[in-house]
Amino acid sequence: MSYALGLYRLQQVDSRIDQVNTRLDAIRTVLENDSSTRAARATLEQAEKSLREAEKNLRTSEAASQAQRIKLEQTEASLYGGRVQNPKELQDLQNELAALKRHLATLEDSQLESMLTLETAREEHKAALTNLSQVEGQFISQNASLKSEQDTLQNNLENLKAERTATHSTIQQALLEKYETLRLKRRGLAVTTVSDQACDACGAGLTPAQAQSARISTQLVECPSCGRILFSN
Numbered sequence: 001m002s003y004a005l006g007l008y009r010l011q012q013v014d015s016r017i018d019q020v021n022t023r024l025d026a027i028r029t030v031l032e033n034d035s036s037t038r039a040a041r042a043t044l045e046q047a048e049k050s051l052r053e054a055e056k057n058l059r060t061s062e063a064a065s066q067a068q069r070i071k072l073e074q075t076e077a078s079l080y081g082g083r084v085q086n087p088k089e090l091q092d093l094q095n096e097l098a099a100l101k102r103h104l105a106t107l108e109d110s111q112l113e114s115m116l117t118l119e120t121a122r123e124e125h126k127a128a129l130t131n132l133s134q135v136e137g138q139f140i141s142q143n144a145s146l147k148s149e150q151d152t153l154q155n156n157l158e159n160l161k162a163e164r165t166a167t168h169s170t171i172q173q174a175l176l177e178k179y180e181t182l183r184l185k186r187r188g189l190a191v192t193t194v195s196d197q198a199c200d201a202c203g204a205g206l207t208p209a210q211a212q213s214a215r216i217s218t219q220l221v222e223c224p225s226c227g228r229i230l231f232s233n
Contacts, residue, residue: 002218004191006171007179008231011191013164018188020157027150031143040128040135047121047128054114054121061111068104075100175220179229186228194232202226 079093168176182190192201197211204225206214214221214230221230 003172003175003220004214004217004229004231006167007175007220007229008191008193010164010167010171010179011189013160013167014183014188017157017160017164020153020160024150024153024157027146027153030146031150034139036135037132037139040132044125044128044132047125051118051121051125054118058111058114058118061107061114065104065107065111068100068107072097072100072104178220182228186226189228191229191231192223194230199223199226199228199230201228206230 075093075097079097171179179190186201189201192199194200194206194211194214197206197208198204199206202223202225204223206224210221210224210230211232213219215232222228223230
């Protein structure tokens with residue numbers, strides 16, 4: 001077996017390992033950091049905050065209206081109770097009563113607005129709860145398929161590691177060191193194939209002699225452009 005063939009087989013295994021690890025990383029990212037669920041929870045939290053504020057505002061409006069009604073009742077009692085006989089005082093009470101009624105109308109309008117706001121907040125809160133439930137349900141369903149894929153990929157990875165160990169043991173240490181150095185320099189691809197007298201990795205053309213050497217030589221032949229080890233059947 002030529003040196004290039006052994007390294008090419010190792011490269012094939014390493015490339016598959018890289019692909020599996022990339023997919024496993026992507027799955028872990030999805031499982032650990034689902035943006036849809038986070039967004040749905042954030043929406044619910046905001047809806048809960050708005051609901052609490054709306055409830056508080058309504059309680060405040062109700063209390064203000066109730067306090068105003070008490071003042072109104074007290075003024076009416078003073079006006080119509082017969083205890084006040086002085087015309088000026090009676091006129092003052094009538095003016096005060098009219099002002100209290102106007103302010104009560106304003107407070108009741110505000111209370112009605114608070115009630116409508118609360119109703120809207122409750123609807124939005126209910127919608128946010130429903131949305132979160134749906135998103136979490138979808139996420140659980142998606143997770144089931146992703147978890148299954150993750151388990152399959154983990155098994156594949158173990159098999160590939162065993163295959164790599166077996167292939168690795170057949171290659172000389174000096175060649176392995178060269179291979180690993182190239183892997184680091186060339187984004188994981190140290191060995192590439194040749195097609196139509198060109199390097200499949202970078203596309204650089206080869207002379208007929210270089211292409212022939214890559215095909216029949218027992219020694220390593222490197223691409224004159226990218227420096228990767230060339231393998232040709």
